[in-house]
Amino acid sequence: MRALVLAVALSSIPAVAVPRDFPFTWTSRTSAAGQNSLEAWFTPRLVRTDDFLQLDTRVVWTYGVTRTLESQLSLDTDFQRTDRSEGLDARVTSLWRWTTWREGTPFAVGGLGRVSLGPDQFEAEARLFTDLHLARVVIALNISASRALFWNNREGIDTRLEESFAVKYTVSPAVTVGLEARAKSAWKLREYQGTAIYAGPAMTFTHPKFWLTIGGYAQVAADRANADRALEEPNELRDNERYVFRVAFGFDT
Helix, strand or coil, X not given: CHHHHHHHHHHXXXXXXXXXXXXXXXXXXXXXXXXXXXXXXXXXXXXXXXXXXXXXXXXXXXXXXECCEEEEEEEEEEEEECCCCEEEEEEEEEEEEEECCXXXXXXXXXXXXXXXXXXXXXXXXXXXXEEEEECCEEEEEEEEXXXXXXXXXXXXXXXXXXXXXXXXXXXXXXXXXXXXXXXXXXXXXXXXXXXXXXXXXXXXEECCCEEEEEEEEEEEEEECCHHHCCCCCCCCCCCCCCEEEEEEEEEEC
């Protein structure tokens, strides 16, 4: 009888919001089948030039299609400003994430596919990721490639490769702290634009109905574009910023 009462009580508890383990690095943990949640991301990017500021925002609806498949639909906007100009770029994004993750397993792999469409661009991304759960420690690795197509006389970076590594430690059931490192390379019309290497801290707070993750990283090294290597003060920021921060939170609907 007690077992039956306990089972009924547990079945009536709302599904726990599935948090992002890291602000920037993806992991294999997905929403439960049938679970709906909303997320919001805010990402300031600073110092591509002295007067440069970009604020990326993302509002996401997430749905667990099956135990191993998750769908996301989002509105992404990038506001960019310098002393001489400013502009707003908006896109609608569809993302599908597949995973082998299940509760209690120490190792999982997965992947995601993303397509984004805006008024003058189309972008597609493929990403592979894996993570390892060891008691209070989580280690994650990502590899991704993206390709963009432009029209209406727009030009920009069209190819990007990215690798990221992250590790976190569970301080308590509600708090984790960690570190992320990222390498980001870019090409424009097949011309190499350089690679930036970043590192910085991360922290996640989890509640049964919502989660909050914050983090940031600074550029710690760079491989210059070929045209910049002879300059005394080379431009290392063609597709990157000195500092990037992110605040993201989500909750069940």
